Amino acid sequence: MHRRGVGAGAIAKKKLAEMSKQLETFKTNLEEFASKHKQEIRKNSQFRVQFQEMCATIGVDPLASGKGFWSEMLGVGDFYYELGVQIIEVCLALKHRNGGLITLDELHHHVLKGRGKFAQDVSQDDLVRAIKKLKAMGNGFGMIPVGGSYLVQSVPAELNMDHTVVLQLAEKKGYVTVSEIRDSLKWERERACHVLDHLLKEGLAWLDSQAAGEPQYWLPALFSELLSRDITPEEASQMTP
C-alpha cells in the first residue's frame, strides 16, 4: 500500500520545524564567531580567501544576499557589494579609453585610489569575487585569462575563443599584427582579419596603419603607460550617468 499524501507531507513539515530550530542555533554560533573574528575578516585578505573557499566547498554562498546571515552578522556582504559599486564606476569612467576591457592590475590600481589612504586594503582576489557577483546583472561582466592574470570585460561585446586567444597574444607588447597571428596561431589571413575587425568595431582595439612594416592593432586595455593616468574629472562625471 502506498503511503502518500498526509503522511509524507507531515514528515516534511517536521523536518522544516527541525531546520528552523537548527537555524536558530546556527545563527547563535555565527554571532559568537562574528563577535570574536569579525575584524579579522575585514582586515585580513588571506582570511577572507580561506573563508570564501570553505563556504564554496560546503555549498554556501555568503554573498548571495544582503539579507543572509553571513552578510548581516559578519559584514562580508557590504564589503563586496560596495566593491562592486566601485568596480562598475571605474569601468564606466574608463570605458571610452579602452572600449570596456581593462586589466585586473589597472582596475585594482584605480579602485585602491578611489578608496583613499585610510580605507581597507583590497586584494585582487576580492575584486575577482566581487566581479563574479556582478555577472548576475547582465551587462557582460566577465573575466578573460591573459598573461597570468585577467582582463576584465564590462561591456556586452561578444568575445569568443578566437578573440580571447588574440588578446592573449597581444598581451606581451600591447599590440598584435596579422603576420604575428598567422605565425603563432597558424590561422588563415581571413580568420585573423575577421577577429581583428571585430575588436576594432567593438572599440577594444585601435588601428595604427602607419606603423613601420604592417598595420598594428593596439589594445588600449593592455597599454601599461596608461596605468598611472588618473581618472580625469570629465571621466569621473561619467561614473554616475
Add this chain to the structure above:
Amino acid sequence: MLLIRAKLDVGVVLLSTHRLLWRDQKNHECCICIPLSQVIFFEEQAAGIGKSAKIVIYLHPVPENKEPGPYQQSKYSFIKLSFKEHGQIEFYRRLTEEMTQKRWENTPVSQPIPTGVGPKAARTRAVGIVGIERKLEEKRKETDKNISEAFEDLSKLMEKAKEMVEVSKSIANKIKDKQGDITEDETIRFKSYLLSMGIANPVTRETHGSGTQYHIQLARQLGDILQAPLEERGGMMALTEVYCLVNRARGMELLSPEDLVNACKMFESLKLPLRLRVFDSGVMVVQLQSHSEEEMIASALDNVSDKGSLTAEEFAKLLGLSVLLSKERLLLAEKVGHLCRDDSVEGLRFYPNLF
C-alpha cells in the same frame, strides 16, 4: 657605496615614528640611526636576477648639530637598504605611513638613542632596541595566535554550516517528490531559510523562483525610489546603474546583485509600474511601464532622419543618456525595420531604412 656595504653588511632595520635604525646582526653594539626628518624622498628598487630588492633613501644635507656616527660626511646624498631575505614590501609600506604622518613633528623625542659606538652608550642603546624588538615579537605572536584561533573557529563553524546544507537538501528533495503536500506557506518559509544560509537550491528555484518575502518588500521599495530617477533618464536605466544608485543611497546594509535581480523580477506580479527587461545583447534594464516602446522607436527614427545618420555615441550625446542604452534604442528601431546599419571598422552607424 662599496665602502659602506663592506662595513655594514648584515643586520636588522627598524622603524620608529621618529627614526630609522640599523643594527648589525653580529655586533649588537653597532647601531646607527637616521632621523626621519632628514629624509627627503625614498623609492623602491625591484629585485632582479642576482640582486635583492632595495629601498633607496635620499637625505637632506648634513645638519650642523649632527651627532657622531660611522661617517662624518659622505659624497653620497642617499643610502640604500638591501633586503636580502624579506621585509621590503612591508617596510616600504610602513615607511610611507610614517613619512606621511610625520609624527616626529608633534611629539618630542623622549629618549634620544645615541649614534656613536661606546661602552656606556651601548648599554642604553641595547635596552632601547631590545625593548622594541620584544614588543614586535609579542605582537607577531599575538597576531599568529589570533589567526590560528580564528581559523580553528572558522572550521568548526563551517562544520555546522555543512550540516545545515545537508538538512536543506533532504527537505528540498521531499518537496520535489511530493509537490502537492507542502503548503505554499511552508515553501515560502523554506526559501527564506535558504536565503539566510546562502544556500542555492535549483529545485525550488525552478518551480517557485528565487524570490522571498524580502524580495517582495524590496520590489515595492524600488518601485518608489526609482520613479524619479527613471523619469529623469528617459524611462530606462541599466541594472548596474540602478545597483550603484540604490547602494550609494543606502550606505550600509547594501543589496547584493542577486537581491536586486530577484526583486526586479517581481515587478510584474506585484503590478508595480516598472519592468525588468533583458535585451538580446544580454543587457538588463529597469524600465518604466508607462514608457512607450513605440515612442522610443519613433524618436530614434526622428533623430536619425534629422541628422542623416547616427552612431550610438552621437545619439547618446544628443539625448544625454549612456552609450549603452542609446545603442539599445537604435537596435530596437533596427529590429522593427525603421533603421538599418552600416557596420565598418569606423564604427556602427545607423541610417533610416529606405528599403
